[in-house]
Amino acid sequence: MDDDFFKYLFDKQVKAVRLPANDFISEWAIRLINLLYPESRNSNFEELNAVQEQGEQLKLELVNLLRASSQTINSDQIAEDFFDGLQALYHILDTDIAATYDGDPAAISRLEIIRTYPGFYAICFYRIAHLLHQQNVPLIPRILTEHAHSRTGIDIHPGATIGEYFHIDHGTGVVIGETTKIGRHVKIYQGVTLGALSVNKDLAGKKRHPTVEDGVVIYAGATILGGETIIGHDSIVGGNVWLTESILPYATVYHSPVITIRNINELN
Template structure:
């Protein structure tokens, strides 16, 4: 190998010093989810045992974010404690998501089926964990968590997005929810929905670039909604494959009208 190239590699910047692997970080989040929703209860654990589990998870989180604590001037210990102080709220809102998915999908046989098998709930769990860390200004880790879920489910939710309770993702593959998206309560998204920006210019970083979706909105598969000033009014229904870049009023219905032509049998030899 060329010595000049080796010299270049020797001088290359080192990124992420002491940051645990993505696998370690994602497995920590899975441990949190399994703590909240255990697969089985071979023995009923007492309060002391549950507290011990929380302490271990809390300590592990402190170690995960330790690499960047000084860089961001945050306390690893305080941040980890803050996250687990939010655990009751996390559990409460995840339960609303489970209920929304179970009630909104005739194919769901049980809430346990939603927890164990639904990719939408998997992505929502990772998003909600990442969102708490993002609001605490934890660097990198929130994005690692949501990108893990993205790689597993095909659902891309930025950890800084704001999403209300009773969130239902049905099927889910191909969904994109951008960084400054705001989603209200009781919103249902189908596969292939994009809540994105009209422009990806770098100088727009930090501005409201993604749409707002108010309460009780259903957005069907393939719909694209773009722009930070775009607001989908509450109780609206957005049909499949619709392209929206302007706000619509509450109780609206927006749909794509296909052109249908019935051919004369004499116009083609193909059946």
């Protein structure tokens, strides 16, 4: 055994960022969601002071997480700004609940959406992560969205920009890339990919993923690629469509496979 190698590993540990475990970070976000939506875990804050104290505790924990993630960011100011925007975060999440309720005939109640819908769970984590990503917070935004990814099968990069009234139906296999821009009142189904045409490292920081304008519906299995690809507002993209070019507003794009149905008697 090489003692110098073990010394090298020890020195790395000493210098390593003391960021808490991923589970601790995701649990912080869960408790934040629980504060906004106590029905998500049947919480019962009996007094106003208890709600305020929980908010202050979460803010303090965020400061500590931010300090652990980087020594170059203003942790106190970022946490202050984040919690100043908590009402706006609640508002936009409420529009996502409304979009799900209005857009899914199977949705019985707001409570059902909050408690059981993987799309809403993933959107909650995305919206929290996106606010931190906008403040140039390292690591934590990706840890949050990857937690939601592991729980729901929905992969939303925290850098994506997504407007109000966003609805993901079913959700498994959805991929939304870093530079994707999605407008308001957009609905997407399972297996949809909003991705890049190339994963060349030279494209880092450039617009690589599609723009989806307001009022678009994208059905299951559709793949839309490229930073210059724009899906015009109020369009419908059918299931299993593969798109690498823009479409105009109010368009309908569909995949037309050849399907043959034969009666069992024809095989005899």
